Amino acid sequence: MRILHAVTLHSPSHAFGGPVRVALNLAKGLRARGHEASLVALGEGFGDPWPTDVEGVPARLFRARRLLPLGFSGITSPALLATAGRLVRGADLVHVHLARDLVTLPVALAALRAGTPLVLQTHGMVDPSDKALAKLLDAVAVRRLLRGADAVLHLTPHERAGLEAVVGGEPLARAVRLVNGTPAQEERPPLEGPPRILYSARLQARKRPVDFVRAASLVRERVPQARYVLAGPDEGEAGAVTHAVDTLRLADRLTVPGPLSSAQVLAELRRAHVYVLPSVDEPFPMSVLEALAVGVPVVVTRSNGLARDIEAAGAGRVVEPGPEGVAEAVLELLDEDANRAASAAARKLAAEAYSMDAVVDALLEVYWSVTDR
Structure with a gap:
Protein backbone atom coordinates (compact mmCIF):
# COMPACT_ATOMS: atom_id res chain seq x y z
CA MET A 1 0.00 0.00 0.00
CA THR A 182 7.57 4.08 20.78
CA PRO A 183 10.26 1.83 19.30
CA ALA A 184 11.95 -0.59 21.66
CA GLN A 185 15.19 0.72 23.14
CA GLU A 186 18.13 -0.76 24.96
CA GLU A 187 17.89 -0.38 28.70
CA ARG A 188 19.93 2.51 30.09
CA PRO A 189 23.31 1.41 31.49
CA PRO A 190 24.07 1.50 35.23
CA LEU A 191 23.93 5.09 36.40
CA GLU A 192 27.16 6.86 37.21
CA GLY A 193 28.14 10.21 38.65
CA PRO A 194 25.88 12.79 40.27
CA PRO A 195 22.11 12.56 39.67
CA ARG A 196 20.97 13.99 36.31
CA ILE A 197 17.42 15.26 35.82
CA LEU A 198 16.25 15.87 32.26
CA TYR A 199 13.60 18.01 30.56
CA SER A 200 13.43 17.62 26.75
CA ALA A 201 10.48 19.44 25.17
CA ARG A 202 9.61 22.74 23.58
CA LEU A 203 10.17 25.83 25.72
CA GLN A 204 6.51 26.79 25.63
CA ALA A 205 4.25 28.19 28.33
CA ARG A 206 2.03 25.09 28.52
CA LYS A 207 5.09 22.88 28.97
CA ARG A 208 6.05 24.84 32.15
CA PRO A 209 9.86 24.83 31.70
CA VAL A 210 10.18 27.48 34.41
CA ASP A 211 8.58 25.02 36.86
CA PHE A 212 11.45 22.67 36.03
CA VAL A 213 13.99 25.38 36.90
CA ARG A 214 12.23 26.23 40.17
CA ALA A 215 11.96 22.55 41.07
CA ALA A 216 15.70 22.21 40.47
CA SER A 217 16.29 24.99 42.98
CA LEU A 218 14.23 23.09 45.58
CA VAL A 219 15.96 19.77 44.91
CA ARG A 220 19.34 21.49 45.26
CA GLU A 221 18.61 22.16 48.93
CA ARG A 222 18.68 18.42 49.67
CA VAL A 223 20.77 17.02 46.80
CA PRO A 224 23.29 19.77 46.05
CA GLN A 225 25.34 17.57 43.70
CA ALA A 226 22.47 16.99 41.24
CA ARG A 227 22.73 18.28 37.68
CA TYR A 228 19.93 19.35 35.31
CA VAL A 229 19.47 19.55 31.54
CA LEU A 230 16.65 21.64 30.08
CA ALA A 231 16.66 20.99 26.32
CA GLY A 232 14.35 21.97 23.48
CA PRO A 233 13.55 24.61 20.87
CA ASP A 234 12.30 27.98 22.10
CA GLU A 235 8.63 28.81 21.71
CA GLY A 236 8.52 31.93 23.83
CA GLU A 237 9.82 30.79 27.22
CA ALA A 238 13.60 30.95 26.73
CA GLY A 239 13.81 34.41 28.26
CA ALA A 240 11.82 33.37 31.33
CA VAL A 241 13.97 30.25 31.70
CA THR A 242 17.19 32.28 31.52
CA HIS A 243 15.85 34.78 34.05
CA ALA A 244 14.87 32.01 36.47
CA VAL A 245 18.26 30.28 36.12
CA ASP A 246 20.07 33.55 36.82
CA THR A 247 17.79 34.59 39.69
CA LEU A 248 18.05 31.21 41.41
CA ARG A 249 21.81 31.00 40.73
CA LEU A 250 21.61 27.66 38.98
CA ALA A 251 23.92 28.34 36.04
CA ASP A 252 26.62 26.04 37.43
CA ARG A 253 24.18 23.13 37.73
CA LEU A 254 21.57 23.59 35.00
CA THR A 255 22.43 23.62 31.30
CA VAL A 256 20.15 24.82 28.50
CA PRO A 257 21.60 23.33 25.29
CA GLY A 258 18.71 24.27 22.98
CA PRO A 259 17.17 21.76 20.57
CA LEU A 260 18.68 18.29 20.40
CA SER A 261 18.65 15.72 17.63
CA SER A 262 16.88 12.40 18.17
CA ALA A 263 20.23 10.72 18.78
CA GLN A 264 21.23 13.40 21.29
CA VAL A 265 17.92 13.06 23.16
CA LEU A 266 18.45 9.31 23.39
CA ALA A 267 21.98 9.84 24.68
CA GLU A 268 20.70 12.22 27.37
CA LEU A 269 17.97 9.77 28.39
CA ARG A 270 20.53 7.01 28.82
CA ARG A 271 22.38 9.21 31.33
CA ALA A 272 19.30 10.50 33.16
CA HIS A 273 18.15 9.43 36.61
CA VAL A 274 14.73 11.07 36.18
CA TYR A 275 12.80 12.61 33.28
CA VAL A 276 10.48 15.54 34.10
CA LEU A 277 7.70 17.01 31.97
CA PRO A 278 5.81 19.52 34.15
CA SER A 279 3.38 20.53 31.38
CA VAL A 280 -0.38 20.77 31.81
CA ASP A 281 -3.08 19.37 29.50
CA GLU A 282 -0.53 17.29 27.63
CA PRO A 283 -2.43 14.77 25.47
CA PHE A 284 0.12 11.98 24.91
CA PRO A 285 3.74 13.19 25.00
CA MET A 286 6.24 11.28 22.89
CA SER A 287 9.15 12.43 25.06
CA VAL A 288 7.63 10.63 28.04
CA LEU A 289 7.10 7.45 26.01
CA GLU A 290 10.73 7.59 24.89
CA ALA A 291 11.89 7.97 28.49
CA LEU A 292 9.77 4.99 29.57
CA ALA A 293 11.21 2.84 26.76
CA VAL A 294 14.76 3.55 27.94
CA GLY A 295 13.78 2.86 31.55
CA VAL A 296 13.95 6.39 32.92
CA PRO A 297 11.40 7.05 35.69
CA VAL A 298 9.20 10.02 34.81
CA VAL A 299 7.47 12.86 36.64
CA VAL A 300 4.30 14.24 35.02
CA THR A 301 1.26 16.22 36.12
CA ARG A 302 -2.24 14.80 36.54
CA SER A 303 -3.57 16.34 33.32
CA ASN A 304 -1.03 14.40 31.28
CA GLY A 305 -2.70 11.78 29.07
CA LEU A 306 -0.22 9.14 30.28
CA ALA A 307 -0.59 9.95 33.99
CA ARG A 308 -3.06 7.21 34.86
CA ASP A 309 -0.96 4.45 33.28
CA ILE A 310 2.28 5.77 34.80
CA GLU A 311 0.76 5.89 38.26
CA ALA A 312 -0.85 2.45 37.99
CA ALA A 313 2.37 0.86 36.74
CA GLY A 314 4.62 2.62 39.25
CA ALA A 315 6.75 3.93 36.38
CA GLY A 316 7.30 7.32 37.99
CA ARG A 317 5.33 9.90 39.90
CA VAL A 318 2.18 11.90 39.08
CA VAL A 319 1.87 15.31 40.75
CA GLU A 320 -0.19 18.45 40.78
CA PRO A 321 1.22 21.26 38.63
CA GLY A 322 3.88 23.41 40.24
CA PRO A 323 7.55 23.19 41.23
CA GLU A 324 6.94 21.95 44.79
CA GLY A 325 5.25 18.71 43.75
CA VAL A 326 7.76 18.15 40.95
CA ALA A 327 10.69 18.60 43.34
CA GLU A 328 9.27 16.19 45.93
CA ALA A 329 8.66 13.57 43.24
CA VAL A 330 12.21 13.93 41.89
CA LEU A 331 13.62 13.51 45.39
CA GLU A 332 11.61 10.31 45.87
CA LEU A 333 12.89 8.91 42.59
CA LEU A 334 16.51 9.72 43.41
CA ASP A 335 16.34 7.05 46.09
CA GLU A 336 18.28 4.11 44.60
CA ASP A 337 15.69 1.42 45.34
CA ALA A 338 12.75 3.57 44.22
CA ASN A 339 14.55 4.49 41.02
CA ARG A 340 15.39 0.88 40.22
CA ALA A 341 11.78 -0.26 40.74
CA ALA A 342 10.33 2.62 38.70
CA SER A 343 12.84 2.01 35.91
CA ALA A 344 11.81 -1.64 35.56
CA ALA A 345 8.13 -0.65 35.62
CA ALA A 346 8.75 2.01 32.97
CA ARG A 347 10.28 -0.44 30.51
CA LYS A 348 7.51 -2.98 31.17
CA LEU A 349 4.82 -0.34 30.57
CA ALA A 350 6.42 0.85 27.32
CA ALA A 351 6.82 -2.70 26.00
CA GLU A 352 3.36 -3.94 26.91
CA ALA A 353 1.15 -0.89 26.32
CA TYR A 354 2.96 1.28 23.79
Whole structure:
Protein backbone atom coordinates (compact mmCIF):
# COMPACT_ATOMS: atom_id res chain seq x y z
CA MET A 1 0.00 0.00 0.00
CA ARG A 2 1.26 3.50 -0.85
CA ILE A 3 0.69 5.65 2.23
CA LEU A 4 1.41 9.37 2.37
CA HIS A 5 1.87 10.92 5.82
CA ALA A 6 1.44 14.69 5.92
CA VAL A 7 2.71 16.78 8.83
CA THR A 8 3.26 20.51 9.19
CA LEU A 9 7.02 21.03 9.56
CA HIS A 10 10.27 19.13 9.90
CA SER A 11 13.46 20.93 10.91
CA PRO A 12 16.84 20.06 12.45
CA SER A 13 15.65 21.63 15.71
CA HIS A 14 12.53 19.42 15.80
CA ALA A 15 10.52 22.58 16.38
CA PHE A 16 7.17 20.94 15.62
CA GLY A 17 7.71 18.30 18.27
CA GLY A 18 5.70 15.14 18.81
CA PRO A 19 3.53 14.93 15.66
CA VAL A 20 6.62 14.61 13.45
CA ARG A 21 8.04 11.89 15.70
CA VAL A 22 4.72 10.01 15.59
CA ALA A 23 4.52 10.30 11.79
CA LEU A 24 8.10 9.02 11.41
CA ASN A 25 7.62 6.14 13.84
CA LEU A 26 4.45 5.04 12.03
CA ALA A 27 6.05 5.38 8.60
CA LYS A 28 9.06 3.32 9.71
CA GLY A 29 6.79 0.66 11.16
CA LEU A 30 4.73 0.52 7.97
CA ARG A 31 7.82 0.30 5.79
CA ALA A 32 9.08 -2.58 7.93
CA ARG A 33 5.84 -4.39 7.01
CA GLY A 34 6.47 -3.87 3.30
CA HIS A 35 4.31 -0.80 2.68
CA GLU A 36 5.49 2.27 0.75
CA ALA A 37 5.12 4.91 3.43
CA SER A 38 6.46 8.40 2.76
CA LEU A 39 6.31 11.87 4.30
CA VAL A 40 5.32 15.29 3.02
CA ALA A 41 5.93 18.43 5.08
CA LEU A 42 7.45 21.85 5.06
CA GLY A 43 11.17 21.99 5.74
CA GLU A 44 13.14 24.71 7.47
CA GLY A 45 16.73 25.16 8.62
CA PHE A 46 18.38 22.67 6.25
CA GLY A 47 21.37 23.48 4.10
CA ASP A 48 22.21 22.06 0.70
CA PRO A 49 21.72 19.40 -0.41
CA TRP A 50 18.06 19.57 0.60
CA PRO A 51 16.96 16.34 2.34
CA THR A 52 15.05 13.73 0.35
CA ASP A 53 14.45 11.44 3.31
CA VAL A 54 14.05 11.72 7.06
CA GLU A 55 15.60 8.91 9.11
CA GLY A 56 15.27 6.58 6.13
CA VAL A 57 11.68 7.55 5.28
CA PRO A 58 11.33 9.05 1.77
CA ALA A 59 10.22 12.67 2.17
CA ARG A 60 9.11 15.65 0.11
CA LEU A 61 10.10 18.67 2.15
CA PHE A 62 8.97 22.01 0.70
CA ARG A 63 10.77 25.16 1.79
CA ALA A 64 8.71 26.93 4.44
CA ARG A 65 7.49 30.46 3.72
CA ARG A 66 6.28 32.57 6.63
CA LEU A 67 3.27 34.51 5.41
CA LEU A 68 1.86 35.69 8.74
CA PRO A 69 3.26 36.15 12.27
CA LEU A 70 1.06 33.36 13.62
CA GLY A 71 3.59 30.69 14.55
CA PHE A 72 3.05 27.41 12.73
CA SER A 73 -0.35 28.59 11.47
CA GLY A 74 1.33 31.30 9.40
CA ILE A 75 3.72 29.14 7.36
CA THR A 76 3.09 27.43 4.03
CA SER A 77 4.64 26.72 0.64
CA PRO A 78 3.14 27.77 -2.72
CA ALA A 79 4.93 24.79 -4.28
CA LEU A 80 3.30 22.40 -1.81
CA LEU A 81 -0.13 23.90 -2.43
CA ALA A 82 0.35 23.52 -6.19
CA THR A 83 1.54 19.91 -5.83
CA ALA A 84 -0.89 18.66 -3.19
CA GLY A 85 -3.43 17.28 -5.67
CA ARG A 86 -0.85 15.21 -7.52
CA LEU A 87 0.69 13.93 -4.29
CA VAL A 88 -2.58 12.65 -2.86
CA ARG A 89 -3.66 11.08 -6.16
CA GLY A 90 -0.41 9.11 -6.19
CA ALA A 91 -1.23 7.48 -2.84
CA ASP A 92 -3.55 4.64 -1.92
CA LEU A 93 -4.25 6.34 1.41
CA VAL A 94 -3.40 9.74 2.90
CA HIS A 95 -2.75 10.02 6.65
CA VAL A 96 -2.78 13.68 7.73
CA HIS A 97 -1.48 14.76 11.14
CA LEU A 98 -3.97 17.59 11.20
CA ALA A 99 -3.47 21.03 12.69
CA ARG A 100 -5.08 24.39 11.98
CA ASP A 101 -2.45 25.46 9.47
CA LEU A 102 -1.81 26.11 5.80
CA VAL A 103 -0.05 22.79 5.24
CA THR A 104 -2.08 19.91 6.60
CA LEU A 105 -5.47 21.48 5.91
CA PRO A 106 -4.81 21.92 2.14
CA VAL A 107 -3.37 18.40 1.83
CA ALA A 108 -6.37 16.89 3.60
CA LEU A 109 -8.80 18.90 1.47
CA ALA A 110 -6.97 17.75 -1.66
CA ALA A 111 -7.38 14.11 -0.59
CA LEU A 112 -11.07 14.68 0.09
CA ARG A 113 -11.56 16.22 -3.37
CA ALA A 114 -9.59 13.45 -5.07
CA GLY A 115 -11.51 10.69 -3.32
CA THR A 116 -8.30 9.22 -1.88
CA PRO A 117 -9.00 7.44 1.44
CA LEU A 118 -8.26 9.93 4.21
CA VAL A 119 -7.22 9.28 7.82
CA LEU A 120 -6.87 12.23 10.20
CA GLN A 121 -4.87 12.29 13.42
CA THR A 122 -4.92 15.51 15.43
CA HIS A 123 -2.59 14.85 18.41
CA GLY A 124 -4.66 17.21 20.55
CA MET A 125 -3.94 20.12 18.18
CA VAL A 126 -7.59 20.62 17.15
CA ASP A 127 -9.80 21.50 20.08
CA PRO A 128 -12.52 24.06 20.83
CA SER A 129 -11.12 27.58 20.55
CA ASP A 130 -12.46 31.13 20.76
CA LYS A 131 -9.62 32.55 18.66
CA ALA A 132 -10.80 34.29 15.50
CA LEU A 133 -8.42 32.41 13.20
CA ALA A 134 -9.44 29.05 14.66
CA LYS A 135 -13.11 29.86 14.16
CA LEU A 136 -12.47 30.87 10.56
CA LEU A 137 -10.49 27.74 9.75
CA ASP A 138 -13.08 25.55 11.47
CA ALA A 139 -15.84 27.08 9.38
CA VAL A 140 -13.90 26.89 6.11
CA ALA A 141 -12.17 23.52 6.41
CA VAL A 142 -11.84 21.73 9.74
CA ARG A 143 -15.47 20.71 10.24
CA ARG A 144 -15.74 19.52 6.65
CA LEU A 145 -12.64 17.38 7.08
CA LEU A 146 -13.68 15.86 10.41
CA ARG A 147 -17.06 14.93 8.95
CA GLY A 148 -15.70 13.71 5.62
CA ALA A 149 -12.62 11.74 6.66
CA ASP A 150 -12.73 7.97 6.45
CA ALA A 151 -11.29 7.71 9.97
CA VAL A 152 -10.41 10.20 12.71
CA LEU A 153 -7.81 8.94 15.18
CA HIS A 154 -7.83 10.23 18.74
CA LEU A 155 -5.58 9.58 21.72
CA THR A 156 -8.00 9.96 24.63
CA PRO A 157 -11.73 10.28 25.31
CA HIS A 158 -11.03 13.92 26.19
CA GLU A 159 -9.58 14.55 22.73
CA ARG A 160 -12.54 12.87 21.04
CA ALA A 161 -14.96 15.01 23.04
CA GLY A 162 -13.06 18.12 21.93
CA LEU A 163 -13.23 17.10 18.27
CA GLU A 164 -16.96 16.47 18.55
CA ALA A 165 -17.37 19.91 20.12
CA VAL A 166 -15.53 21.44 17.15
CA VAL A 167 -18.06 19.93 14.74
CA GLY A 168 -20.97 21.26 16.76
CA GLY A 169 -21.53 18.48 19.27
CA GLU A 170 -22.38 15.73 16.81
CA PRO A 171 -20.78 12.29 17.31
CA LEU A 172 -17.88 11.37 15.05
CA ALA A 173 -19.07 8.05 13.65
CA ARG A 174 -15.63 7.16 12.28
CA ALA A 175 -13.56 8.04 15.34
CA VAL A 176 -11.00 5.41 16.37
CA ARG A 177 -8.74 5.46 19.43
CA LEU A 178 -5.07 4.91 18.61
CA VAL A 179 -2.35 5.46 21.19
CA ASN A 180 1.14 6.63 20.33
CA GLY A 181 3.85 4.01 20.27
CA THR A 182 7.57 4.08 20.78
CA PRO A 183 10.26 1.83 19.30
CA ALA A 184 11.95 -0.59 21.66
CA GLN A 185 15.19 0.72 23.14
CA GLU A 186 18.13 -0.76 24.96
CA GLU A 187 17.89 -0.38 28.70
CA ARG A 188 19.93 2.51 30.09
CA PRO A 189 23.31 1.41 31.49
CA PRO A 190 24.07 1.50 35.23
CA LEU A 191 23.93 5.09 36.40
CA GLU A 192 27.16 6.86 37.21
CA GLY A 193 28.14 10.21 38.65
CA PRO A 194 25.88 12.79 40.27
CA PRO A 195 22.11 12.56 39.67
CA ARG A 196 20.97 13.99 36.31
CA ILE A 197 17.42 15.26 35.82
CA LEU A 198 16.25 15.87 32.26
CA TYR A 199 13.60 18.01 30.56
CA SER A 200 13.43 17.62 26.75
CA ALA A 201 10.48 19.44 25.17
CA ARG A 202 9.61 22.74 23.58
CA LEU A 203 10.17 25.83 25.72
CA GLN A 204 6.51 26.79 25.63
CA ALA A 205 4.25 28.19 28.33
CA ARG A 206 2.03 25.09 28.52
CA LYS A 207 5.09 22.88 28.97
CA ARG A 208 6.05 24.84 32.15
CA PRO A 209 9.86 24.83 31.70
CA VAL A 210 10.18 27.48 34.41
CA ASP A 211 8.58 25.02 36.86
CA PHE A 212 11.45 22.67 36.03
CA VAL A 213 13.99 25.38 36.90
CA ARG A 214 12.23 26.23 40.17
CA ALA A 215 11.96 22.55 41.07
CA ALA A 216 15.70 22.21 40.47
CA SER A 217 16.29 24.99 42.98
CA LEU A 218 14.23 23.09 45.58
CA VAL A 219 15.96 19.77 44.91
CA ARG A 220 19.34 21.49 45.26
CA GLU A 221 18.61 22.16 48.93
CA ARG A 222 18.68 18.42 49.67
CA VAL A 223 20.77 17.02 46.80
CA PRO A 224 23.29 19.77 46.05
CA GLN A 225 25.34 17.57 43.70
CA ALA A 226 22.47 16.99 41.24
CA ARG A 227 22.73 18.28 37.68
CA TYR A 228 19.93 19.35 35.31
CA VAL A 229 19.47 19.55 31.54
CA LEU A 230 16.65 21.64 30.08
CA ALA A 231 16.66 20.99 26.32
CA GLY A 232 14.35 21.97 23.48
CA PRO A 233 13.55 24.61 20.87
CA ASP A 234 12.30 27.98 22.10
CA GLU A 235 8.63 28.81 21.71
CA GLY A 236 8.52 31.93 23.83
CA GLU A 237 9.82 30.79 27.22
CA ALA A 238 13.60 30.95 26.73
CA GLY A 239 13.81 34.41 28.26
CA ALA A 240 11.82 33.37 31.33
CA VAL A 241 13.97 30.25 31.70
CA THR A 242 17.19 32.28 31.52
CA HIS A 243 15.85 34.78 34.05
CA ALA A 244 14.87 32.01 36.47
CA VAL A 245 18.26 30.28 36.12
CA ASP A 246 20.07 33.55 36.82
CA THR A 247 17.79 34.59 39.69
CA LEU A 248 18.05 31.21 41.41
CA ARG A 249 21.81 31.00 40.73
CA LEU A 250 21.61 27.66 38.98
CA ALA A 251 23.92 28.34 36.04
CA ASP A 252 26.62 26.04 37.43
CA ARG A 253 24.18 23.13 37.73
CA LEU A 254 21.57 23.59 35.00
CA THR A 255 22.43 23.62 31.30
CA VAL A 256 20.15 24.82 28.50
CA PRO A 257 21.60 23.33 25.29
CA GLY A 258 18.71 24.27 22.98
CA PRO A 259 17.17 21.76 20.57
CA LEU A 260 18.68 18.29 20.40
CA SER A 261 18.65 15.72 17.63
CA SER A 262 16.88 12.40 18.17
CA ALA A 263 20.23 10.72 18.78
CA GLN A 264 21.23 13.40 21.29
CA VAL A 265 17.92 13.06 23.16
CA LEU A 266 18.45 9.31 23.39
CA ALA A 267 21.98 9.84 24.68
CA GLU A 268 20.70 12.22 27.37
CA LEU A 269 17.97 9.77 28.39
CA ARG A 270 20.53 7.01 28.82
CA ARG A 271 22.38 9.21 31.33
CA ALA A 272 19.30 10.50 33.16
CA HIS A 273 18.15 9.43 36.61
CA VAL A 274 14.73 11.07 36.18
CA TYR A 275 12.80 12.61 33.28
CA VAL A 276 10.48 15.54 34.10
CA LEU A 277 7.70 17.01 31.97
CA PRO A 278 5.81 19.52 34.15
CA SER A 279 3.38 20.53 31.38
CA VAL A 280 -0.38 20.77 31.81
CA ASP A 281 -3.08 19.37 29.50
CA GLU A 282 -0.53 17.29 27.63
CA PRO A 283 -2.43 14.77 25.47
CA PHE A 284 0.12 11.98 24.91
CA PRO A 285 3.74 13.19 25.00
CA MET A 286 6.24 11.28 22.89
CA SER A 287 9.15 12.43 25.06
CA VAL A 288 7.63 10.63 28.04
CA LEU A 289 7.10 7.45 26.01
CA GLU A 290 10.73 7.59 24.89
CA ALA A 291 11.89 7.97 28.49
CA LEU A 292 9.77 4.99 29.57
CA ALA A 293 11.21 2.84 26.76
CA VAL A 294 14.76 3.55 27.94
CA GLY A 295 13.78 2.86 31.55
CA VAL A 296 13.95 6.39 32.92
CA PRO A 297 11.40 7.05 35.69
CA VAL A 298 9.20 10.02 34.81
CA VAL A 299 7.47 12.86 36.64
CA VAL A 300 4.30 14.24 35.02
CA THR A 301 1.26 16.22 36.12
CA ARG A 302 -2.24 14.80 36.54
CA SER A 303 -3.57 16.34 33.32
CA ASN A 304 -1.03 14.40 31.28
CA GLY A 305 -2.70 11.78 29.07
CA LEU A 306 -0.22 9.14 30.28
CA ALA A 307 -0.59 9.95 33.99
CA ARG A 308 -3.06 7.21 34.86
CA ASP A 309 -0.96 4.45 33.28
CA ILE A 310 2.28 5.77 34.80
CA GLU A 311 0.76 5.89 38.26
CA ALA A 312 -0.85 2.45 37.99
CA ALA A 313 2.37 0.86 36.74
CA GLY A 314 4.62 2.62 39.25
CA ALA A 315 6.75 3.93 36.38
CA GLY A 316 7.30 7.32 37.99
CA ARG A 317 5.33 9.90 39.90
CA VAL A 318 2.18 11.90 39.08
CA VAL A 319 1.87 15.31 40.75
CA GLU A 320 -0.19 18.45 40.78
CA PRO A 321 1.22 21.26 38.63
CA GLY A 322 3.88 23.41 40.24
CA PRO A 323 7.55 23.19 41.23
CA GLU A 324 6.94 21.95 44.79
CA GLY A 325 5.25 18.71 43.75
CA VAL A 326 7.76 18.15 40.95
CA ALA A 327 10.69 18.60 43.34
CA GLU A 328 9.27 16.19 45.93
CA ALA A 329 8.66 13.57 43.24
CA VAL A 330 12.21 13.93 41.89
CA LEU A 331 13.62 13.51 45.39
CA GLU A 332 11.61 10.31 45.87
CA LEU A 333 12.89 8.91 42.59
CA LEU A 334 16.51 9.72 43.41
CA ASP A 335 16.34 7.05 46.09
CA GLU A 336 18.28 4.11 44.60
CA ASP A 337 15.69 1.42 45.34
CA ALA A 338 12.75 3.57 44.22
CA ASN A 339 14.55 4.49 41.02
CA ARG A 340 15.39 0.88 40.22
CA ALA A 341 11.78 -0.26 40.74
CA ALA A 342 10.33 2.62 38.70
CA SER A 343 12.84 2.01 35.91
CA ALA A 344 11.81 -1.64 35.56
CA ALA A 345 8.13 -0.65 35.62
CA ALA A 346 8.75 2.01 32.97
CA ARG A 347 10.28 -0.44 30.51
CA LYS A 348 7.51 -2.98 31.17
CA LEU A 349 4.82 -0.34 30.57
CA ALA A 350 6.42 0.85 27.32
CA ALA A 351 6.82 -2.70 26.00
CA GLU A 352 3.36 -3.94 26.91
CA ALA A 353 1.15 -0.89 26.32
CA TYR A 354 2.96 1.28 23.79
CA SER A 355 5.03 -0.96 21.53
CA MET A 356 5.26 0.11 17.89
CA ASP A 357 4.32 -3.39 16.72
CA ALA A 358 0.98 -3.20 18.53
CA VAL A 359 0.31 0.34 17.31
CA VAL A 360 1.13 -0.52 13.68
CA ASP A 361 -1.11 -3.60 13.91
CA ALA A 362 -4.00 -1.42 15.08
CA LEU A 363 -3.28 1.23 12.46
CA LEU A 364 -3.26 -1.30 9.62
CA GLU A 365 -6.66 -2.55 10.74
CA VAL A 366 -7.91 1.03 10.35
CA TYR A 367 -6.27 1.34 6.94
CA TRP A 368 -7.73 -1.93 5.62
CA SER A 369 -11.22 -1.03 6.82
CA VAL A 370 -10.94 2.39 5.16
CA THR A 371 -9.67 1.10 1.84
CA ASP A 372 -12.19 -1.77 1.81
CA ARG A 373 -14.97 0.72 2.43
